[in-house]
Amino acid sequence: MVVSATPERAAPERRRRSEAQIEARARALRLWITAGPGLVWIVMFLILPSVVLLAIGFFSIGNYGNPRLPLTLEPLREVAGFSILGWSPGNLEVIFRSLLQALSAAALTILLSYPLVFFITTRRPATRPLLLLLVILPSWTNQVVRTYAWFELLGPRSGLAHAAQFLGLIPPHLGLLPGVFAMQIGLTYNYLPYMVVPLYAAAEKLDWNLVEAGRDLYASGAKLFWATVFPQTVPGLLAGLILVAVPAFGDYVVPTLLGGGKSMMIGSLIAAQFLQTPNWPYGAALTLFMLVFTAAGLIVFRVMSRRLGGDGGEAML
């Protein structure tokens, strides 16, 4: 087509463009007005406090554990394990232990979730939301209360402890806590719903035609599951993995109540710097490290799941 820029044609063209500009500005304004309150909230109560907290990590320690000038890298060095007594692997151990506990709890929730989700999705449609609600319901109560319940359930005078004592698994008069065992129970119990829900979302829209195609093409039993069902649940699985492993890594309530001193995790280590023997700069530096460590972990996770052909569970989150 030949474009002729005659004045008669250019004028309405220009008018149309300015109308489009006004329209675009109005749209931008509407966007800011609707998103505004949320943005203000996020900046004031998430970003600013986080920046302040992380900044504290670069201050010196005052007489009462409070931050004071001058600025220093001492707290970060301390995170890396250096102190006046020289280098110690204590912090590395805490981080490694936290990671291991979080991943093992995530693995346990996966193992428990698959049969559970299979059970729920194969019920009648009317029953499913009810069963799902039963899984989610406990997580609406306070985590401290729930974890304290386990504290009692695993304590020396509980039925479970008596049974374990009787079987000779633990010495008499001792409880099943504190320790790794109790902590794993606590973490798995607390975070199970966060694995069940995304996995259920994936399982509910499972394409059963693919399962039939698998059966038609000579697959059965475990082979059928791995070839046709499992790949369809991977997005839910990845989403659940993030929802469980990340908060479990930094959990404070479970290690404090069920873990005991020998199995210190990073969450309780940080809490101690603010509540027990105050050392705000060190606590802030630990928080900064944990943030960076988690972010790095998530990036690695995303790259790996992309390579596996998934979307890193983004659609599910």
Next chain:
Amino acid sequence: MNDQAIHVVAGKANSAQRGGIELQEITRIFAGGVAAVDGVSLSIRPGEFFTLLGPSGCGKTTLLRMIAGFETPDHGDILISGLAMQGIPPHRRAVNTVFQSYALFPHLTVAENIGFGLRMRGIARQERERRVGKIMDLLQIGSFAKRNPVQLSGGQRQRVALARALVNEPEVVLLDEPLSALDAKLRAELQIELLRMQKRLGMTFVFVTHDQHEALVMSDRIAVMNKGKLLQVGPVLDVYERPGNVFVAEFLGLSNIWPVVPKSHGAVETSIGVLVVTAPIDNARNIMIRPEKIWIYATSDAPRDRPNMFAGIVREAIYMGASTQYRIELEANQFLLAFDTNNAAAERSWQPGETVIAELKPENLMPIEG
């Protein structure tokens, strides 16, 4: 890989029954007591292109799913290659299905999809790749072997689904409306390709469709079903030309049907008048004539001294390219549907309002018993 090979129940390679299917009094009742399939008996011959035709909900897909093993008949037996299939799960039947939705595995490439069945049967990688390559060449899909199903067009997916079934060299291939999601042109192409593939490989194809045209184009024999019951089985030509009942006649193409009262020998009384019929009419309850078998003349050109000549006024003329479809009003408010081949100069076609003479030749009138 599991080293325990799957034992597929298959007929002997040289058996005359290999690829044949016997359905004996098959009944399948769904929850609620509705018989999806009701006492169907039929035998499908080895190497035949057999079509189950009927409207949606007639039970044709349920019947196909019972042959595949996804559903179990409540009564009756299914034999494939002469072997009873009772209690044999789908993964042990020498049958492969092309699903309506294709059901390609989205997390696998085209080549992996096609090789899936061979892998599950424990065929070694080299042999698998050879066979997958061969079938991809045959269906001309080798160029996108490495792609994922989501990157393919509908027609390409259809080919992959077909290859995924054929590569296993099953005795029977089951096809559940495999072309229904494609546009008309591609569909026509694939119909021919599918037919060519079946004749070349010599496998038994059981094809499910609700499209009577598709059934006519492709099948050696068809079975027409309605409401779970088998109405008629036979070669395409027989079923079209000599339908056993009104439903079959109306489902397979357009038709003019009138209830009859047998009058004297060789003639019947209908609502349009007395018709002379060549075929035996003793048991006839209806009489049918296909629109393309009606001859139309101008009033002045109509041959005289011939039976079954009816004067009428053209009420509707729908030009369809190769032919024109006319709705002709006869006396007493009776209508006649007729096709006229557009094989002459355009001015010969009839216009609405024109008076014409329609000839219903005695040999073209088909008595229907049901």
